[in-house]
Amino acid sequence: MSSMDVPADLPKQPSAAARAGSAATPTLTWVTLALMTTSSVASLRAAPTMAVYGLACVFLYLVPAIVFLLPTALVSAELASGWSGGVYRWVAEGLSKPLGFLAVWCQFAMTIFYYPSLLAFVASTIAYIIDPALASNGLYTAIVIMVLYWTGVWVSSRGTKALAGLASWGLIIGTLIPGTVLVVLGMVFLGQGNPSAAPMDSSHLLPQWTGLASLVLIVNNFLSYSGMEMNAVHVSSLKDPAKEYPKSMFMAVGLVLLIFILPALAISWVVPADQLSLTAGVMQAFDAFFSYFGVGWMTPIAAVMLISASLGGMLTWLAGPSKGLLEISRSEGYLPPFLQKLNKYGIQQNILVTQGVVTSVIALMYAFIPNVSSVYWIFSTITTQVYLIVYLLMFAAAMRLRKSQPDHPRGYRVPAIGLVCTVGLLSSLAALAIGFVPPSQFGTGSVWSYVLMIGGGLTVLGLLIPWAFLKFRKPSWRTAAAESTGGPS
Amino acid sequence: MSPTRFASEHKWIYIGAIVILVGMAIAGLIKYSTVKRDTQTAAKANQLSEDLVAAGYPAPDTETVEYVLGTDGGAVCEDPGSALTTALQRIQQLTNGATGPGMRPIIADTKAIGAERIVLQVYCPEKVDDFDEAVDELKTDDTVRR
Numbered sequence: 001m002s003s004m005d006v007p008a009d010l011p012k013q014p015s016a017a018a019r020a021g022s023a024a025t026p027t028l029t030w031v032t033l034a035l036m037t038t039s040s041v042a043s044l045r046a047a048p049t050m051a052v053y054g055l056a057c058v059f060l061y062l063v064p065a066i067v068f069l070l071p072t073a074l075v076s077a078e079l080a081s082g083w084s085g086g087v088y089r090w091v092a093e094g095l096s097k098p099l100g101f102l103a104v105w106c107q108f109a110m111t112i113f114y115y116p117s118l119l120a121f122v123a124s125t126i127a128y129i130i131d132p133a134l135a136s137n138g139l140y141t142a143i144v145i146m147v148l149y150w151t152g153v154w155v156s157s158r159g160t161k162a163l164a165g166l167a168s169w170g171l172i173i174g175t176l177i178p179g180t181v182l183v184v185l186g187m188v189f190l191g192q193g194n195p196s197a198a199p200m201d202s203s204h205l206l207p208q209w210t211g212l213a214s215l216v217l218i219v220n221n222f223l224s225y226s227g228m229e230m231n232a233v234h235v236s237s238l239k240d241p242a243k244e245y246p247k248s249m250f251m252a253v254g255l256v257l258l259i260f261i262l263p264a265l266a267i268s269w270v271v272p273a274d275q276l277s278l279t280a281g282v283m284q285a286f287d288a289f290f291s292y293f294g295v296g297w298m299t300p301i302a303a304v305m306l307i308s309a310s311l312g313g314m315l316t317w318l319a320g321p322s323k324g325l326l327e328i329s330r331s332e333g334y335l336p337p338f339l340q341k342l343n344k345y346g347i348q349q350n351i352l353v354t355q356g357v358v359t360s361v362i363a364l365m366y367a368f369i370p371n372v373s374s375v376y377w378i379f380s381t382i383t384t385q386v387y388l389i390v391y392l393l394m395f396a397a398a399m400r401l402r403k404s405q406p407d408h409p410r411g412y413r414v415p416a417i418g419l420v421c422t423v424g425l426l427s428s429l430a431a432l433a434i435g436f437v438p439p440s441q442f443g444t445g446s447v448w449s450y451v452l453m454i455g456g457g458l459t460v461l462g463l464l465i466p467w468a469f470l471k472f473r474k475p476s477w478r479t480a481a482a483e484s485t486g487g488p489s
Numbered sequence: 490m491s492p493t494r495f496a497s498e499h500k501w502i503y504i505g506a507i508v509i510l511v512g513m514a515i516a517g518l519i520k521y522s523t524v525k526r527d528t529q530t531a532a533k534a535n536q537l538s539e540d541l542v543a544a545g546y547p548a549p550d551t552e553t554v555e556y557v558l559g560t561d562g563g564a565v566c567e568d569p570g571s572a573l574t575t576a577l578q579r580i581q582q583l584t585n586g587a588t589g590p591g592m593r594p595i596i597a598d599t600k601a602i603g604a605e606r607i608v609l610q611v612y613c614p615e616k617v618d619d620f621d622e623a624v625d626e627l628k629t630d631d632t633v634r635r
Contacts, residue, residue, distance in 0.1 A: 300517025
């Protein structure tokens with residue numbers, strides 16, 4: 001690679017956090033970053049659910065991969081190979097600085113509600129191992145969420161390298177190894193001459209079409225790949241970002257597809273769809289799978305593995321969006337100085353702690369609000385809606401940057417970027433629109449009240465709060481340290 | 490901070506994580522008791538199979554059913570009507586294929602809910618009412634091609 005291919009701003013202008021002491025020299029390999037990206041997005045948790053759809057699960061993952069995963073991966077590969085800092089920088093450069101803040105705010109705000117739901121799953125899996133009765137105990141769930149979250153904050157505050165290792169090992173131990181076991185057992189099952197439990201003929205390639213419900217299923221699966229761009233915020237931790245980030249992204253795309261599709265297929269070969277439905281939960285489905293082979297004792301081990309994968313994934317989310325939020329806030333003064341403070345490892349500890357307070361409050365809701373399920377589903381839908389704003393801004397910024405800065409050095413250029421971004425934009429808009437269709441949980445409720453709740457949440461969390469930060473910011477919030485780093489110009 | 494001290498601190502994080510996970514795995518293995526198959530588990534599994542077939546479902550593998558559900562329905566019968574159980578344990582039945590932050594509720598398959606009800610009828614009939622109350626308002630559709 002010639003020196004011209006290397007974005008001038010990458011190695012020469014380290015981020016604010018890096019200057020503060022976190023990572024002046026490369027701290028991540030591209031393989032580690034690929035594992036972190038995969039860990040952020042994919043695990044085996046959905047395998048039993050998707051196995052119910054049999055061969056159609058391939059369609060349900062591949063179509064969203066073509067219309068959403070590929071555009072997201074390709075575009076973020078180009079942008080990260082040209083600009084450091086992640087989504088806030090891309091949108092700030094391509095559209096405007098306030099929109100850059102909006103993008104990273106949405107990416108960050110979404111995680112506030114993501115952690116409780118992720119950790120509640122971990123709590124129920126731990127309960128499965130120790131005592132299944134605990135799964136319906138709100139106080140237990142709240143305590144587990146808080147303990148795990150604050151432990152995650154502590155680990156994250158030790159620096160990017162600490163969490164990168166744990167996240168990578170979490171993926172290997174919690175997803176790649178058990179995923180391989182599932183696939184091997186599935187192949188053994190077929191190799192023994194057993195017919196596949198789910199029909200594997202061409203008539204089962206497509207999912208059942210029932211109108212709106214099928215559309216909701218297909219379009220919502222676009223979101224299976226959300227988060228692929230998140231770890232781009234660590235691009236300056238690579239030795240040669242322009243060359244290594246695209247490689248890292250392509251490896252992650254391959255891993256994510258394999259993790260989603262193959263284990264789900266393997267389960268569908270062995271356990272009939274209707275039998276999967278007999279078991280109310282992920283671990284029970286794995287129990288049915290392993291019990292078929294007479295190795296039911298592997299279920300608690302698989303549970304521990306899934307826990308490690310979930311916690312590894314959480315660590316990547318703790319480190320990513322908050323770092324982006326910090327960087328644009330330091331350079332533009334979008335957040336109060338208290339939230340911009342770094343610890344001795346250069347980590348945005350106060351942002352994480354503040355986020356932890358909100359997460360703890362949400363966790364307590366599990367303990368004290370009896371009908372938690374309604375709250376839970378509303379939150380999960382609102383957060384995915386908020387996240388889609390990030391993608392809308394990212395695709396728009398990518399198209400704009402190609403026109404406004406065509407000669408800016410990029411390590412990778414997306415072919416037909418206009419088409420790729422248009423497909424990504426339309427997919428994001430479709431997912432946004434489908435988010436307003438009431439799911440099963442709101443079966444008998446008013447459609448309009450659901451639309452109002454989701455729209456209201458989207459407006460408050462995704463627009464009003466970031467607008468308030470922009471409106472009430474003070475010149476003094478812009479820190480001198482960041483002004484000199486050559487942030488978004 | 491010197492690299493040596495930095496690595497040393499990471500080492501303890503790794504060791505701590507390994508100890509906790511291995512400890513949980515051992516606890517799980519001790520706790521996990523493979524259901525002894527006997528006439529009772531077989532009778533329950535056969536009854537479930539008959540009820541499922543009568544309701545239009547294919548017959549399940551009764552041996553696997555015996556292992557997973559035993560005589561008491563296992564985790565399926567563990568407070569099936571509680572709000573938290575509804576919210577968390579059925580997370581996988583009622584969501585899309587995401588495992589990251591894109592996880593979102595969908596319109597679930599009708600038969601998925603119906604099958605669980607039949608399990609409860611066979612293994613813990615006293616909890617069917619709670620379950621019905623919890624899932625009564627669920628909107629479902631036939632989204633799985635059979």
